[in-house]
Amino acid sequence: MFTALMHWMQANDVLPRISDTERQALEAGNVWVDGQFFSGKPDFAAMLDARYGRLSAEEQAFMDGPVEELLSRADCNEIALTRRVPDHIIEFMAEAGFFGLIIPRAYGGKEFSTLARSAIMAKVTPHSGILSAYVVIPNTLGAAELLVEYGTEAQQDHYLPRLARGEYLPCFGLTEPTAGSDAASLTADAEAFRDADDEIRLRLNFRKRYITLGPVANLISLACRLRDPDNLLGQGEAPGITVVLIHGGTPGLIQGDRHEPIGEAFPNGPLMGEDVVVSADNILGGRDQAGGGWRMLMESLAGGRMVSLPATAVGGIRTVAAATGAYSMVRQQFGLPIGRMEGVATPIGRLNALAYMTEGARVFGCTAVDDGINPPVVSGVMKAYTTELARQSATDAMDVFSGAGVMQGPNNIIGRGYCSAPVAITVEGANIMTRTLMVFGQGAIRCHPHALDVVHAVENDDARAFSKGMRGWIGHFLANLGRTVGHGLTRGAFVRVPDVDAATKRYYRKLGWAASRFALFTDLALFFVGGRLKMRGNLTGRYADALAWMLMGFSTLRRFEAEGRPREDRVLVDYALRLSLAKVQEAFEGIYENFDGPLGKLLRGVFLPILRVNRLARLPDDRMAMAAAAVSQRIDAQSARLNADIFMPENPDSGVGRLFDAFHRVADTAPIVERIKAEQKAGELPAGEPDALAQAAREAGVIEADEAERLSAARGARLAAIEVDVFSESDFFARAVAPSEASRRDAA
Template identity: 70%
Template structure:
């Protein structure tokens, strides 16, 4: 019976087919806490025991020393205008080890943890996207990572010390006009042939685009497909995808041209090669590694998805929250600070909570990698959803700063970041593709406790393995039906967690309830949609939403536990989890409303009304949003802790330095402003802006001389901080082509 069923499933493509490249992608990583959610019965105590690391003393010293010095030295507005790093900045970065964070100490590098590399990127990116590119690429997406994992001893000895010193500046040549998210379809070709010296060589022809650091790099890791008609490499005529090291200056290699990225014009451009010839031992890992490039690419991209892109996104979210909270207390309208208006407080509460939750997810995810766990599904979630949330955060911060965010110049603290948010959303797999194809499409097979075994048994026609795996899956499915019904009936009350704090227990129960439904509906998708899942992107995207928000919500809980259950952070935890549960609810409603076939009709008519009646959660209340906003609108020990490792320039610095200086002074005199308002009500001093009535308050004995000086200083700083940049005509047009030049260019 089982054999007949297996053959029927083969003939009707009931289960998703797995190509060779997909199989390598599935095998190139680990299942982590994502498996708990796909299984439908997460063990939260075990998940809470997973590592949540901190920086070592050496790593923190680097953050507090060289990183701070770099950001203080760099004139980021000038860099954005000139679109290049000054040589003294490049030299400082090389001398201080910014290009060597990833490289082991025995090769002259820092040998930092994944968490530390992520922290450096998160600190640098909100300050300058151009500076960030020079930090991110060498430490995640350059040659060093592949050489460490796959390089020959000779390659490591030659390249790694020179990469550490900045003598080699790397870039990663992957994307082509017809190959982006689908890296397996690259057209770049390397033909193997025997050179005049008798050695095996490669002749490469390629056209790459969107290559970050491509115009300035002198070492290229190029992804290509090797064609070997004479089997000189011993891998057959089609030797497969490989990664080859190229040096600028090689005959036939063209670099230096640039694209113009939106926002900040970080170095990015095409790479072109015509009959570029290199020895075959320039394959990373040597000839023995020819054809291993697909696995290398999957691991390289996974690193970008878990490390660099979430780091830059979370750094942006945290920076946006800090700027919006400060500005809302410095800027006044209608006689009060705009942050006291509920309409303004609402986005600030959301921003502050997102900063808390996504920072927890960043640290949690990097800790897993430092423990030797490489979860590609969670990496995809982190990349897609943190970058999307960064876009939301930039929009919310722009709404708060308004004109101060629109008018460009050294004092604009949000504008360049706002304009640059589409960049992270499009790279390392565009978010549309990551959400609708990768997260659930890969996770449903890879992370499910039984699906991959069944698929493999069907593909290999192993009836015995098929029988065992299918029986296990059926038992799992029936338990999932009962678990989902019971947890829905009890609203998660049956979920048990020993290691959770009392105020947060209800969230574990809700997440456990959501996970039970998610596990069951994963089974239903595999049963009733099966091989068509790959083309049901809207449906799989909704599954991805549910999984992502379960992971993000749990990350906020993990952070709360790791940081000692700080009661003052509870508004942020409550907001984060309520937002997560509301979006999980929305994801399930979308699944119920769009599930195909007869089951979908039943879900729409009966299931959807019941789902809405017995809801997982709703969006945070206005009151909770105000509580979360207040945390960003004061300066105290909690604020300093939550803003740790965000660059805070000196008070004399334009932009962030000037704004945060005014914010601290305004917070310091808040009690004195209260005294002035009380005096106004009592008639002791006239009406008007309280901090403009210092002389009257001093004369009436409301303020002492010292208090009056503090209020005056805060007012002056506040007024200075809300000013925007003004340029003379000569300054404004200094970096623009003249009208005659533009006319000549247009006519050419």
């Protein structure tokens, strides 16, 4: 019976076909907690046993020392206006070791953990996206990481010390006009040949774009498609995708032109090569790695997407949440801080919960990479969903800051981040492709307990392996069918929950209930959509949403447990889990509404109404939003803990420093303001803004002289913090390009 079924599946493309490049992607990295959700019966005890890391003493000292000093030295407004990082800042970064965070100590690097590199990126990026590029690129996917993992001993000895010292500034040349998210389709060409000196060399022709640090780098790791007509390298006539090291200044290499990224114009531009000739020894990993580039990229990206972009996104969310809460208490309208208004508090509550949730996911995911786990599906989720949440958070912050957010200048602390948000959405695989193709497309095969074995059996025409795999798969399907019905009737009451905080047990039960349905519907998609899944991006995107929000929800719970279940954090946990589960519910409704064929009609006509009545959760309510907002609207031990490792300059003349100086002063004088308000209600003091009545209150004996001074100073700081930048006519037009100059640039 199973043999006939296998032949029928082969003939009808029931299961997705896997190309050679897709197979290497599937085989790269590891299945992690994502596999628990695909199983339909997550073992929460085992998942909670997964380590939740902390920075070492050395790493924390680097965060508190060199990182703080770097950001204090670097004038983010000057960098943004000039579009350059000053030489003295680059020199400081080299001396302090910023270019060697990923490089082993034996070669002069810091050899920091993935978690530490992520934390450094998260702290630097909100201050300056341009400066961030000089931290992110040398310490993530590129020359250093690839050389550490795959380089020959000679390559490591030569390049790694020089990279650590900043003598080489690297970039990675992958994206092309016709190869973006579909990196396997790249056309950059390299041909092996023997020169007049009988040396084997490579002749490269390529056209790359969107290359961060491309205009300023002097060491390029170039992904190309290698041809070897005479099999000089011993890997066949078409070895395939290969990574080649090219030095700046090599004849035929064209670099220096720039793209202009939206928001902050970090160094980014095209790389072109016309008959660029390098030694065959420039193949990263040596000649034996000819054709090994795709595997290198997939293995590096399997964990790499967990690092840079999630770090920059989460750092942005956390900084924006802290700043927006502070601004909402400094800015007053109608006689009270705007943060006390429900309409304003709602987005602030959402910001605070997202900051808590995404930071938990960042730490949890980076810890897995440090433990030798490179989960490509979770990495894809982290890249796509944290960057999208960062974009949404920037919009929420802009709504609260309002006029102070839309007027540009040195004191606008959210404008550049708001404008730059789409950049992270597009790089390292556009989010729309990651969501609709990669996350579920890869996860459904790789993370499923039986699917990959069955696919291999069908491809290999192995009837015995197919029979074994299908028996296991059918048992898996029936078990999840029973679990889904049972959990639906009991609302997850019988999901096994380990020893966790009593108030959070209901969330584990709902996640277990959601996981059983997710696993069941994964099987239905593979059975009934099968080989057409690649074409059903909207449907697979909804599956990706369900998986992503289950992972985000669990990461929140993991953080809460790891940090000792702080009672005051419960409001953030409650908000984050309500939001996560409501998003999972929304994803399931989308799956039910858009499934194909007779099953789809049954789901829409019969089961969708039941799904909507017996829902996992509803979105957080107004009371929960107000309570979550309060976390960033006060200065206490909790806010200090949650804002740890966010850069808050001490200079009260800077935008961020000015805001937090005012916030502290306003919080400090709040009891004085309340006393004045009480006297106003009693008719002892005139109407008006309480902090404007310092002198009158002192004369009436309501407050002491020193309190009046503090209150006046707080008012001055408050008014300064809500002020926007003003430019004289000459300064304003000095910031623009004269029409004649623009014409000359266009002509050039």
